Amino acid sequence: MEEIKLYEGKDFKDFLEHVNVQRKPAILRGIDIGPCVDIWSPEYLGEKVGNMPVKVHVSPNPKMDFIKKNFSYKTLPFDELVKRASRNVQDDYFIHPQELYYLRSLGTEPRGTDVAVFEEHYPSLSDDLKIPEMFGKEKFFSSILRVSSPQLCLWTHYDVMDNVLIQIRGKKKIYLFDPVDALNLYLIGDKSQITDPNDTENPHFPNFKKAKRYETTLIPGDIIFIPALWLHNVEPVEFSVAVNVFWRNLDKKFYDQKDTYGNKDPIPAARALQTLHNAMKSLDSLPEDYQHFYYTRMISEIFRKIEDIEQKRTNL
Numbered sequence: 001m002e003e004i005k006l007y008e009g010k011d012f013k014d015f016l017e018h019v020n021v022q023r024k025p026a027i028l029r030g031i032d033i034g035p036c037v038d039i040w041s042p043e044y045l046g047e048k049v050g051n052m053p054v055k056v057h058v059s060p061n062p063k064m065d066f067i068k069k070n071f072s073y074k075t076l077p078f079d080e081l082v083k084r085a086s087r088n089v090q091d092d093y094f095i096h097p098q099e100l101y102y103l104r105s106l107g108t109e110p111r112g113t114d115v116a117v118f119e120e121h122y123p124s125l126s127d128d129l130k131i132p133e134m135f136g137k138e139k140f141f142s143s144i145l146r147v148s149s150p151q152l153c154l155w156t157h158y159d160v161m162d163n164v165l166i167q168i169r170g171k172k173k174i175y176l177f178d179p180v181d182a183l184n185l186y187l188i189g190d191k192s193q194i195t196d197p198n199d200t201e202n203p204h205f206p207n208f209k210k211a212k213r214y215e216t217t218l219i220p221g222d223i224i225f226i227p228a229l230w231l232h233n234v235e236p237v238e239f240s241v242a243v244n245v246f247w248r249n250l251d252k253k254f255y256d257q258k259d260t261y262g263n264k265d266p267i268p269a270a271r272a273l274q275t276l277h278n279a280m281k282s283l284d285s286l287p288e289d290y291q292h293f294y295y296t297r298m299i300s301e302i303f304r305k306i307e308d309i310e311q312k313r314t315n316l
């Protein structure tokens with residue numbers, strides 16, 4: 001297990017330097033983020049936000065799997081969501097058999113054409129949370145409220161932008177993997193097929209045990225920096241409320257302007273992946289032994305490129 005650097009105290013200068021220079025995960029603990037840490041009980045949240053409808057993931061299985069879609073979507077009043085998500089899982093079993101809940105707040109536009117901004121969509125809660133100004137307002141992309149039942153794990157995925165996750169209520173385990181380990185993480189698109197980061201002996205994913213794992217438990221008030229492309233998986237130990245803030249760490253021109261969820265690959269990368277799929281389609285017309293040979297040739301070229309990049313990085 002790899003250490004995640006912890007910065008404690010009121011001053012976040014060293015944390016910011018780590019974020020900007022090392023571009024590795026880091027935790028900031030002990031800064032003032034407002035009264036939310038003390039007052040965001042399920043009752044308070046329900047009362048303040050009321051019955052505004054929200055779209056939630058409902059899962060019978062604590063390990064949500066986006067690839068196999070083992071969960072469904074339901075629209076619930078916000079106050080009902082926090083009531084259900086904050087029940088102890090065992091007590092809840094007979095009332096809502098095997099239902100666990102996860103809210104990832106989206107914009108309010110029903111067709112998903114606006115970006116999530118916490119202060120705008122939850123104005124009755126916004127004074128309770130002071131989001132530290134860390135990265136420059138012009139780079140801001142979105143801020144997302146996340147509410148989760150105890151134990152309900154979000155699938156392992158990467159985001160295309162840097163973000164900080166501000167843990168407000170409940171303890172939450174977080175597992176992170178360096179993008180250099182991507183080959184050991186069995187990716188399909190932006191998601192990994194690894195739904196349980198502790199399942200290192202799964203015969204379907206033999207290389208997973210080679211991936212270096214960064215792991216920690218966040219406590220209320222903690223802010224963790226999750227660099228773009230770092231795979232991560234979260235497992236709330238208790239009823240959990242968090243807000244994460246995404247910002248464009250690359251030049252604006254690299255991002256798809258129509259991407260309201262902030263999960264589309266940077267434009268040159270999306271084009272490269274599309275070209276790869278076209279190349280694969282074009283090879284389909286050849287006999288299999290030719291396909292095998294030309295795929296191997298393509299892989300050799302790609303590996304050469306990766307070696308060049310690695311060489312450059314070790315010389316830095």
Ligand SMILES: O=C(O)CCC(=O)C(=O)O
Nearest residue numbers: 146154159165234242244
């Ligand atoms: O804390 C969560 O529920 C998920 C966090 C996450 O996926 C993120 O910060 O990108």
